[in-house]
Amino acid sequence: MAVLYPSQEWCDEWKKAIDRNPSVAETGKNWGSDFNGSWLFEVQPGGGLEKTCYVYLNAKNGKCTDARMVQEPSEVNPGFTAVGSYADYKEVVKGEKDFIEGVMRGTFKIKGDMSRIMRNAKFIRAVANSISSFEATYLGE
């Protein structure tokens, strides 16, 4: 069953998708083991979304430990943040655009320890790929 992006149901499905992706388990063995490997995705209005929303994702040692909507960024302490518009995130969730390519172009602005990202590039790619591996519905469509 398709779940609305963004929603808690969608976060739950993303967590499951990450955990059933063998590439995540294989490439993420060291992710988050001795550093804060959590992410906060800031989704800015546009493309059907009226108000900024936040998706929090935590992964450690190749497993997703938490995926949820948060009301305010201050509720969590992410190691990394990614900021982009709903219209751009939507294309990634649909599998029409590549998250990494969006990061390269500056469509998504990321903050955090870039050396960690470079060292774990395959893991980042695997998590990003899992985002479009299940059915979703979208605001504004």
Place this chain on the structure above:
Amino acid sequence: MREIKAGGEELNGLGAILKQVMEETIQVPGTWKTIRRLQGTLVVREAESQVAVHIEFHRGEIQIQNGSVDRPTAYVEGGFEELSAISSGQVGPIRALLGKKIRAGGNLWKLLQMSKVIINRKT
């Protein structure tokens, strides 16, 4: 003072990532000793997105800017994973080149010298 300047418009994502990496690598005495003498331009291009940045070296002054330039001293091109593997020190640039994981050109001796600024083995 050791610093990386960003020229022109706001850096693209590749530039923002490399700038942060370079800010760390220039603090390594051995790396800085090599880099501070260099003159020339290194172009780095991510192959899938075709996003590029160029890094100008001028005797200790280093500036990173969006886009490519005509006739750089050296250039390197590869996918995100390959560039990341080099930049994090997981794969040496020569090995990546010989294994055809990346493309490179120009003055290869200077490429090896210049690429030290984007290789952070610390993490």
